[in-house]
Amino acid sequence: MKQDHSYLGTLLQTAARKLFRQFESQTADHGLSAAQWRLLGHLLKQGPSTQIVLADLLEVEPISVSRLIDRMEQAGWLRREAHPDDRRARIIVATDKARATAPGVKAIAEALSAQALDGLTEDERRIFLTALRQVATNMDRMTAAPESAAHPEFEKTT
Template sequence: MNDPDETKLGFLIHDVARLMRKRFQEIDNEFGLSSAQWRLLFGLLKADGMPQVRLAELLEVEPISVSRMVDRLAESGWVERRLAPTDRRVRMIYATRKAREACSGIRAITETVRDEALSGLADDERRILIDALGKVAHNLYGAAAEEPAVIAPCASPAPRNGASA
């Protein structure tokens, strides 16, 4: 790695991610959730009915932190806990109707932030950037035991699983 700009890669990726989370938080005044709470909800909206331990892995935080986050989200009606049907010791977390109905608002905020972040880039530059970052992620996850579960806001409709609220 002789190019001095290449030494900046990790810092740039970290800064862009941090700035996008910060901007998302600035725009999100309607819902009043932290970026960590949003990431948790995004994961549930993609694959409803997830154990708290798996949520901790996705968010890369300690299980106790997820437990506290779920407590706050449950109190506000965003998620609900249920016992797993196959192991009653496991608590499954489900997005509520409130969370699913907020999906269009979430999508609008993420689109606004994405458009701000990518402004000034031509369509082909955007595609190249996203493809290149996808390859970087794949390279790094290739060294890991399993592929990541990409958390994307409302990427596909989550199964209803009888979630209420």
């Protein structure tokens, strides 16, 4: 029997939207959005980064991440510093405020993840997360492929 996978995108989007909405509700006192937390989490884990790397991480245009960084800098979450190797570039660095706030926000994120996976056994959680990573990998592969390879229906006929 053939399964209907046409709702996969809708289901993923709905789950993500609800998870992010709940995250933002629970972190409202900190004033952090899910996108801001993702950016800060990267900086805290990986260290200073360029705007281009952060745009790639968030899968947005550099101008969009620039606006996000502007807001986060004004709120005291990060700062721009001169790049040590490129006079034209700036690196983005997490502030002491971000480092002090991170453990509490991380605990919120972990609790939400646990709640989202509630009712699944450890094996089911592992399988689900492995499958979700594979879906993301498949989508990355499609994005990297030429348009006609990702969408055979768009191939030109001669």
